[in-house]
Amino acid sequence: MSRNAKINGLLLLVVVALAVLPLALGLGDHKEQPFTGSDGEAETAVSELAPDYEPWFSPLYEPPSGEIESALFALQAALGAGVLAYYFGLRRGRRQGEARAAAARAEADGAAGDEGDTGAAARPVDGRDV
Numbered sequence: 001m002s003r004n005a006k007i008n009g010l011l012l013l014v015v016v017a018l019a020v021l022p023l024a025l026g027l028g029d030h031k032e033q034p035f036t037g038s039d040g041e042a043e044t045a046v047s048e049l050a051p052d053y054e055p056w057f058s059p060l061y062e063p064p065s066g067e068i069e070s071a072l073f074a075l076q077a078a079l080g081a082g083v084l085a086y087y088f089g090l091r092r093g094r095r096q097g098e099a100r101a102a103a104a105r106a107e108a109d110g111a112a113g114d115e116g117d118t119g120a121a122a123r124p125v126d127g128r129d130v
Helices: 003-024 038-049 066-114
Strands: none
């Protein structure tokens, strides 16, 4: 087993432990809704520390239920992942295209040199010296 495979296995084990241990150990059982997220926790902490606090603004859109809010959050995450995947795919495609163009140029340069050409065909199309 290679060193990278060991590190990846260990990282996977840590991620699984972080996901499963809070559920298995019953962390959050003392709460009404144990895993609701940090927004609710922050609101509770602020109301306990400063009961007369008034928010600066209210949300533009308040989803009618928690399920819809979760669905909108998942949609937002999926759109973000799609944009990132498109960007990285585009960069990889450009890099592969440049490598293929360089290989084709090198092959054309090699073929032109074998025929006893004066070297004019060995120059790239953009006019730069190789």
